[in-house]
Amino acid sequence: xxxxxxxxxxxxxxxxxxxxxxxxxxxxxxxxxxxxxxxxxxxxxxxxxxxxxxxxxxxxxxxxxxxxxxxxxxxxxxxxxxxxxxxxxxxxxxxxxxxxxxxxxxxxxxxxxxxxxxxxxxxxxxxxxxxxxxxxxxxxxxxxxxxxxxxxxxxxxxxxxxxxxxxxxxxxxxxxxxxxxxxxxxxxxxxxxxxxxxxxxxxxxxxxxxxxxxxxxxxxxxxxxxxxxxxxxxxxxxxxxxxxxxxxxxxxxxxxxxxxxxxxxxxxxxxxxxxxxxxxxxxxxxxxxxxxxxxxxxxxxxxxxxxxxxxxxxxxxxxxxxxxxxxxxxxxxxxxxxxxxxxxxxxxxxxxxxxxxxxxxxxxxxxxxxxxxxxxxxxxxxxxxxxxxxxxxxxxxxxxxxxxxxxxxxxxxxxxxxxxxxxxxxxxxxxxxxxxxxxxxx
Amino acid sequence: xxxxxxxxxxxxxxxxxxxxxxxxxxxxxxxxxxxxxxxxxxxxxxxxxxxxxxxxxxxxxxxxxxxxxxxxxxxxxxxxxxxxxxxxxxxxxxxxxxxxxxxxxxxxxxxxxxxxxxxxxxxxxxxxxxxxxxxxxxxxxxxxxxxxxxxxxxxxxxxxxxxxxxxxxxxxxxxxxxxxxxxxxxxxxxxxxxxxxxxxxxxxxxxxxxxxxxxxxxxxxxxxxxxxxxxxxxxxxxxxxxxxxxxxxxxxxxxxxxxxxxxxxxxxxxxxxxxxxxxxxxxxxxxxxxxxxxxxxxxxxxxxxxxxxxxxxxxxxxx
Numbered sequence: 001x002x003x004x005x006x007x008x009x010x011x012x013x014x015x016x017x018x019x020x021x022x023x024x025x026x027x028x029x030x031x032x033x034x035x036x037x038x039x040x041x042x043x044x045x046x047x048x049x050x051x052x053x054x055x056x057x058x059x060x061x062x063x064x065x066x067x068x069x070x071x072x073x074x075x076x077x078x079x080x081x082x083x084x085x086x087x088x089x090x091x092x093x094x095x096x097x098x099x100x101x102x103x104x105x106x107x108x109x110x111x112x113x114x115x116x117x118x119x120x121x122x123x124x125x126x127x128x129x130x131x132x133x134x135x136x137x138x139x140x141x142x143x144x145x146x147x148x149x150x151x152x153x154x155x156x157x158x159x160x161x162x163x164x165x166x167x168x169x170x171x172x173x174x175x176x177x178x179x180x181x182x183x184x185x186x187x188x189x190x191x192x193x194x195x196x197x198x199x200x201x202x203x204x205x206x207x208x209x210x211x212x213x214x215x216x217x218x219x220x221x222x223x224x225x226x227x228x229x230x231x232x233x234x235x236x237x238x239x240x241x242x243x244x245x246x247x248x249x250x251x252x253x254x255x256x257x258x259x260x261x262x263x264x265x266x267x268x269x270x271x272x273x274x275x276x277x278x279x280x281x282x283x284x285x286x287x288x289x290x291x292x293x294x295x296x297x298x299x300x301x302x303x304x305x306x307x308x309x310x311x312x313x314x315x316x317x318x319x320x321x322x323x324x325x326x327x328x329x330x331x332x333x334x335x336x337x338x339x340x341x342x343x344x345x346x347x348x349x350x351x352x353x354x355x356x357x358x359x360x361x362x363x364x365x366x367x368x369x370x371x372x373x374x375x376x377x378x379x380x381x382x383x384x385x386x387x388x389x390x391x392x393x394x395x396x397x398x399x400x401x402x403x404x405x406x407x408x409x410x411x412x413x414x415x416x417x418x419x420x421x422x423x424x425x426x427x428x429x430x431x432x433x434x435x436x437x438x439x440x441x442x
Numbered sequence: 443x444x445x446x447x448x449x450x451x452x453x454x455x456x457x458x459x460x461x462x463x464x465x466x467x468x469x470x471x472x473x474x475x476x477x478x479x480x481x482x483x484x485x486x487x488x489x490x491x492x493x494x495x496x497x498x499x500x501x502x503x504x505x506x507x508x509x510x511x512x513x514x515x516x517x518x519x520x521x522x523x524x525x526x527x528x529x530x531x532x533x534x535x536x537x538x539x540x541x542x543x544x545x546x547x548x549x550x551x552x553x554x555x556x557x558x559x560x561x562x563x564x565x566x567x568x569x570x571x572x573x574x575x576x577x578x579x580x581x582x583x584x585x586x587x588x589x590x591x592x593x594x595x596x597x598x599x600x601x602x603x604x605x606x607x608x609x610x611x612x613x614x615x616x617x618x619x620x621x622x623x624x625x626x627x628x629x630x631x632x633x634x635x636x637x638x639x640x641x642x643x644x645x646x647x648x649x650x651x652x653x654x655x656x657x658x659x660x661x662x663x664x665x666x667x668x669x670x671x672x673x674x675x676x677x678x679x680x681x682x683x684x685x686x687x688x689x690x691x692x693x694x695x696x697x698x699x700x701x702x703x704x705x706x707x708x709x710x711x712x713x714x715x716x717x718x719x720x721x722x723x724x725x726x727x728x729x730x731x732x733x734x735x736x737x738x739x740x741x742x743x744x745x746x747x748x749x750x751x752x753x754x755x756x757x758x759x760x761x
Binding site: 266270417 | 505506508509520524525589590591592593608609611612613614615616619699700701702703704705716717719720721722723
């Protein structure tokens with residue numbers, strides 16, 4: 001019972017229906033029963049090591065450690081977890097894949113497994129098992145799991161970290177909107193009215209890996225622009241991209257000063273200080289506001305919404321994906337598969353999702369029912385990010401080239417250089433085209 | 443043991459080898475070679491090898507985790523027509539030139555000041571060192587807040603004084619951002635210059651100043667004809683280091699701007715890191731890093747030969 005009290009305190013009153021499930025003994029019992037029946041029996045004396053991205057919400061990591069502990073106790077497989085900032089997982093995994101030495105499992109970002117697909121353990125059986133049991137994988141997860149053309153799964157796409165519109169309700173109403181604008185045109189009107197009322201917003205236009213890439217890709221895709229086509233041919237230099245750039249410049253004029261210098265943390269700070277009234281972000285602003293007694297007014301007055309839909313007429317959002325892969329060189333492939341499957345079993349995944357407080361979104365349809373998405377209606381939009389997101393690389397492959405283009409800020413810099421007036425539309429597109437062609441050369 | 447056994451059987455051979463060995467044993471060059479070997483091995487292992495490897499990588503299309511193939515000058519050709527690269531070269535030169543010049547001027551001024559008999563001299567000297575003691579990343583984070591688009595203390599103060607009506611866009615405007623990072627670098631670098639020059643000043647014999655004063659030299663003449671010439675070797679060393687540190691600066695830029703806005707503050711070092719590590723193009727990143735070498739060599743040459751011409755250092759008279 002102590003467990004429930006502590007968690008209830010930590011969560012500040014979010015749903016506790018499933019909280020009891022996480023309590024130590026129950027979890028262990030489940031784990032033991034699961035280990036008896038699981039399709040994957042860990043090799044005798046198996047030991048695993050995993051490098052994962054560093055958590056954003058402490059309670060998420062706590063819940064994760066508990067899940068792993070239960071797995072270790074039930075199966076006797078000791079699991080060593082190390083953590084790195086999410087951008088740093090990729091180089092370490094690449095070196096491990098190349099040298100054949102390192103952690104057994106890597107849990108990284110976007111298309112990490114596609115940097116070395118032939119070095120990843122085939123986990124099709126795990127994906128099939130989980131997909132059948134939990135209502136199937138969302139479309140985007142299938143692409144991140146096995147690519148656009150292949151048939152075997154090289155990773156398990158564990159979860160997304162959603163990036164959606166964060167806005168203040170009062171200033172939206174003052175701007176003359178009853179609900180958050182659903183089209184790009186309405187959004188521009190809203191942003192203009194907000195600025196006029198002295199309640200501007202802003203998107204990061206600096207080298208902010210998460211926030212800037214999320215909105216820049218949304219803006220590009222929503223107007224029909226694309227970096228590459230389905231065959232990875234660079235097509236950024238197009239009338240659609242030009243339209244996206246024109247739109248972004250109008251929007252930029254309505255943003256608060258200084259967004260060009262923003263990194264991933266800047267909009268959180270500015271929103272919590274009441275300086276901006278709309279931005280794109282994960283749920284972290286809301287979680288922080290709820291926790292801080294002095295920010296209750298902001299927590300009350302804010303909400304989340306999908307990104308507005310542009311001329312292409314369908315959602316064009318871009319959310320962070322966290323795929324988990326096991327290396328072929330691991331001595332314990334069955335133990336690795338067992339851990340992957342165990343993590344996503346409802347018994348622990350539900351409580352883990354709740355501990356993440358909406359920061360992370362599932363990729364298996366059955367978890368739509370998790371109470372975390374309905375207990376607080378303000379988290380509900382994050383439930384759907386896996387269904388709404390496009391994949392890294394857009395129309396193109398989700399491989400290493402897509403990852404490089406994102407890391408190089410090709411799209412972000414294109415928008416930044418036009419918005420700030422450094423280049424004209426043609427110049428901005430030409431520079432992005434040049435960079436992209438180099439990245440996508442065969 | 444076999445040698446000993448062999449030596450007993452053929453005394454003639456032993457005599458010959460003993461003399462050769464004996465001669466070798468007292469040969470200074472031979473001994474010197476062995477004494478040098480550990481130092482040489484360390485240099486090769488930790489300096490020459492990584493440097494050589496970096497240069498080699500710049501001729502390949504290596505990526506993180508893949509060894510890559512030799513591509514000749516392809517990386518350099520690409521960079522030569524890459525506007526972002528040239529922007530970073532311009533930024534690096536601007537950053538180094540302005541920051542080093544200002545650091546030298548203020549550092550020298552402070553050193554001269556601290557060399558005088560001031561009250562609380564020891565405390566003031568300690569205070570001057572503070573920016574140098576604080577870890578770079580910490581001071582960079584402090585500057586990040588000082589320059590914040592929304593929460594800058596400078597903007598806040600000026601707004602409350604009624605001098606400005608909107609926050610200063612420190613890091614969002616390209617030229618503002620450049621001057622801001624240069625200022626942060628200067629703030630950080632002055633103590634090194636000041637304290638080292640102060641050490642140099644203390645070695646100048648007071649009798650020279652006494653003699654000059656008796657001869658009726660003005661303060662400027664005393665500086666120009668006594669302090670400056672005697673300080674030149676120290677200045678050469680200090681400025682060489684200062685230029686090297688500034689040219690290769692990374693942490694300040696990375697924390698403050700990550701090379702933004704729109705690559706406006708990317709230095710060669712930060713661009714190299716972004717391309718090599720974050721994007722995974724080790725070859726291209728190495729090419730950028732290698733392209734820094736000629737600039738660094740030139741900087742060393744200038745300060746070395748420009749400032750250390752005086753032969754009195756080698757015990758000869760001035761030329």
